[in-house]
Amino acid sequence: MSRVYPCLSPKVSWDRLQQIPVTLDRxxxxxxxxxxxxxxxxxxVLPYEYTAFDFCSEKTMKRPSENLGQVLFGERIEPSPYKFEFKKPVxxxxxxxxxxxxxxxxxxxxLDFLKKGMLLNYQHHWIVDNMPVTWCYDVEDGQKFCNPGFPIGCYVTEAGRxxxxxxxxxxxxxxxxxYIFNHVDITIYYHIVEHEQLGARLVAAKIEPKSYDNPNNDSPCTGGPKFLKNKHTGVFNIPYxxxxxxVEDKNIRWASRWDYILESMPHTNIQWFSIMNSLVIVLFLSGMVAMIMLRTLHKDIARYNQMDSVEDAQEEFGWKLVHGDVFRPPRKGMLLSVFLGSGTQIFIMTFVTLFFACLGFLSPANRGALMTCAVVLWVLLGTPAGYVAARLYKSFGGEKWKTNVLLTAFLCPGVVFADFFVMNLILWGEGSSAAMPFGTLVAILALWFCISVPLTFIGAYFGFKKAGIEHPVRTNQIPRQIPEQSFYTKPFPGIVMGGILPFGCIFIQLFFILNSIWSHQMYYMFGFLFLVFIILVITCSEATILLCYFHLCAEDYHWQWRSFLTSGFTAVYFLVYAIHYFFSKxxxxxxxxxxxYFGYTMIMALIFFLFTGTIGFFACFWFVTKIYSVVKVD
Structure with missing residues (x-):
């Protein structure tokens, strides 16, 4: 239903307003x-609240409530003294x-803080009817760029640049x-809703910042530009x-009113051919890997199943000879099971979040919804994490179930929270709006300890209660000696090579994700991101299975940690790329x-490491179980 515009009062929920088209009474x-x-x-990296710069503020109205995602991203939405009457120009x-x-x-x-803001090119972000007020200007090739923000001012150097x-x-x-932009020309576009009684809807809001000295208070918007000398002393006035x-615009529909902003973003002017070309190459390589694996394994299995004599079996070598050791529990099985439990939690969270984003529930218009959805899902997915960690740890022959469930609940989340808390202390010290309030910090801890941890214990209970995973072959009591390995079958070279192909399918998309985080650009191509996510899962699985097969053929049966680290090494390439992005972009x-920057990047790298490593391990676990269950083993 449409609503009359005066409902924009502090008593109305901000989240509710984001979902309802506002209609103006004409x-x-x-x-x-x-x-x-x-x-x-x-x-x-430090955002600041609007009031930190001593601009004109509205202190009588209550600020709208913010969701968890907005608080985590440092958004601080406040009422302003800028109030307009519809179709009444001023x-x-x-x-x-x-x-x-x-x-x-x-x-x-x-004044010094204001000068610092202009020197670092800090940008205003204003909102009308949940629409960003955009500053549109011409760029090269005759294109127009609409920035969802505008600068507070700018600086001319001592050299006149x-x-x-x-x-x-x-x-x-x-x-x-x-130079201070103390005046703004605001243009609001609307269209008449003929089939409704209430009149018109806002479809765009654009702004043009200007600077006026205003030497005569009775005649504002006069004089030259307003500037402040760097070494100014005495009294200085800034009139705002x-x-x-x-302006009526009949061409823009309310449902597509964001299009003019998104279409002008730099990341929509990219060469789509290069992205599609990269995807085609990755898909082609993945298909080749799958074809080689299927043909090679088919020949191996057929040859092994045709053996009738012991002499023939003794002449053979390769992955069949390690059947008695391939399911031997790995070293540090406790740590591996904990990583896999946390990785499963992250994988399901990522999949569900991207799926909802593809359906349009987490669009840029729904501020903070993406992060809120991810955090809530992570909290509720403690049960799969505890279950997977417990089942795998039991299959590894572990008996310290209390230690296992405690590490699953606290190790990886604790590392992320410790890093986040240190970053939050820095933000507190700098007075940034991104600093999480103490109450929200307590709420996050409550979600972790009161919901996620109990759910992890429940999942671990059912995991330990079930019987261990049955393997298709028995494990020998005495470990088989591993022969001398060639260079490419040694652990470290194989792990390093394994992360190249998965990283190759995401690095272009990674550039736009980093732009949205650090360059404050809107990201909305979730359909394409979901496609890249699926390709990443396939590529991690196939690359890890291929290397696992080579290692088993070389009679190296230590595949558990190697499969996890092979695909998990993609996170190292991500970290290297993030460092390159910092210094070059x-x-x-x-x-x-x-x-x-590097603190938050380490959090992202750890999450990505657990995510990709879990994909590789379960792909190899399925592969090893499958091949040793379809051949005749004496």
Whole structure:
């Protein structure tokens, strides 16, 4: 159902508003609320709240509630003093004036922080009717780019070189000066809903930041650009103003009002041919690996099953000779089972999250939904983690079931939480909006200890209660001696080679994911991401099975850890790529931002390691069980 626009009040749930198209009453003026979000920068990992920069603020209204995903990403949505009446244009409306005296330490600190924000190109993010207010400007090749944010200002160096947004205006020519965008021209586009009684809906909101000195308070939006000398002393005033205009647009439907933003994003102008070419190559290589494996195994199995004499069997060599050792429990079986339990939890979480994203439930319009969904799923999937870890540990002959279930519940989540907590301390110290409040931190711990841990214990109980996994062949009491291995069948070279092909199928998509995280670009190609996810699973499985077959043919039966590390080594390539991305693509400066980048990257690398390693292990487990169950073993 459509709703009258005045429902945008603090009493209405913010999450509910995101799902309902807002309809404006054209029979009377309707107030349009403008909300402000955190400010961020591509040159810093630290986002800040809107009020941290001492802009004009609205203190009488209650801020909308935020979901868990928004809090984790540092979003801080607040009401603003910018309020409009529908179809009522305004020219140069004054909002407030901020006065700073450099002789006052408090004012000087606020002014210095504002200058730091302009130097690092921090961006506003405003919201109207759950739509980002976009700054659209022309780029090369006659294309238009719509940025869901606009800068607070810019800086001209001592050499007279304009930085960032200062290049858009030739009047920004004062050396060693900060130019402040203290005026905005806002244009709101709407269309008339003919089949409904209530009138019109908003379909776009665009903004153009400007700078005015306003020498005469009675005549705002006059004078040259407003700038602040880097070494300014004394009193400095910043008047903030805005203009609003309404334009009817019959071509944009409400359901497709995000399209003009998403289509102008840099990652939609990529060469689709190169991506599809990479996918075709990966699929071709995967098919070749599968074909070689099937043909080779078919010949081996047929030859072994045709043997009638012991002499013929003694002349044979290869994977059949290690049938009495192939299911021998691995070293550090406790740790391997714990990793596999956590990896199973992550795999199911990722699959379900991407599936819901493909269905459109986790679109950019539903802010924070992606992270909220992932966290809730991880908490609820403690039972599969405990079950898998317990079943595998029991099949390895382990008896310390208490230690196993405790490590499954606390080891990997504890490492992630410890890293996250250290990063949060840094964010607290820097005063960033991304710092998780203490109450939310307690809520996360409550979800972990009160829901995830008990579910893990329940899964472990059923895992230990069931009988151990039956193997198709018996294990000899005395281990078989492993012969001297060639270079490519040794553990380390095989593990290093095993991660190349899986990484090759994701590195292009990985670039856009890192852009969405660190360059604050919207990511919405979840259908394509789900396809890459499926290809990654297939590629990890086939590459690991192929190398496992080579190792078994070389009479090396230590396949459990090797299969986990072979596909898990893809995470090492991911880490190397993230380091390359940091130094070649990002402009991040400052020690705190650098530590935060690599701290969060280590969390992603660990999760990816457990995810890919689990895929490789279970693929090899299925493969080894299958081949030793279809041949005649004496």
């Amino acid at each position: 029979g009377k003026w309707s107030t349009i609320e403008l909300f402000v979000n955190r400010l961020d920068s591509v040159e810093s 020219v140069c409306q004054k909002v407030c004036t901020r006065t700073y005296d450099t002789n006052n330490p408090s004012d000087k600190a606020k 304009p930085k960032d947004a200062c290049v858009v205006n030739s009047n920004f020519n004062e050396k060693d000066a900060f 103003t805005y203009s609003i205009n309404f 990002l402009q991040i400066t400052g020690l705190a931002s650098t530590i935060l």
